[in-house]
Amino acid sequence: MKVVFQQVPALREPRxxxxxxxxxxxxxxxxxxxxxxxxxxxxxxxxxxVPVPVPLANITFVDVAGDYVTVHTTNKVYTVxxxxxxxxxxxxxxxxxxxxxxxxxxxDAVDHFKNVLSGNYVAVLKQGERVPVSRRYWRQxxxxxxxx
Numbered sequence: 001m002k003v004v005f006q007q008v009p010a011l012r013e014p015r016x017x018x019x020x021x022x023x024x025x026x027x028x029x030x031x032x033x034x035x036x037x038x039x040x041x042x043x044x045x046x047x048x049x050v051p052v053p054v055p056l057a058n059i060t061f062v063d064v065a066g067d068y069v070t071v072h073t074t075n076k077v078y079t080v081x082x083x084x085x086x087x088x089x090x091x092x093x094x095x096x097x098x099x100x101x102x103x104x105x106x107x108d109a110v111d112h113f114k115n116v117l118s119g120n121y122v123a124v125l126k127q128g129e130r131v132p133v134s135r136r137y138w139r140q141x142x143x144x145x146x147x148x
Contacts, residue, residue: 042054058074061129063102063104074127084104098137099132099137103132105123110123
């Protein structure tokens with residue numbers, strides 16, 4: 001197997017591609033190993049022009065207000081000028097799910113979901129925060145959480 005590095009200045013984040021004539025067991029093992037490394041990679045936020053690595057396991061939820069995204073962790077809150085879509089792409093892991101146009105939650109941080117009077121739901125996190133789940137996203141959340 002050959003490993004090649006190619007510098008592409010236009011990329012916003014690193015991209016890994018595995019190319020092979022066939023998908024044999026060796027190629028599949030390589031892809032699983034790369035996936036484990038990617039899953040363990042922290043979310044890197046730029047705070048005051050300084051890159052700050054934030055372990056994914058520490059992130060409880062992310063919300064947006066205007067042009068700013070706030071990343072809530074178990075011990076700190078980071079606010080950065082960023083689009084939620086960009087953060088969502090970086091959080092493309094099974095434990096993260098978008099629950100409204102303005103919020104993403106870490107399912108591992110959820111204590112329970114509560115139905116509120118308006119027909120919407122609220123994710124009640126283990127640390128006590130309450131994150132609104134819109135009706136539009138509830139079906140997808142319910143399928144992921146309950147398998148229904």
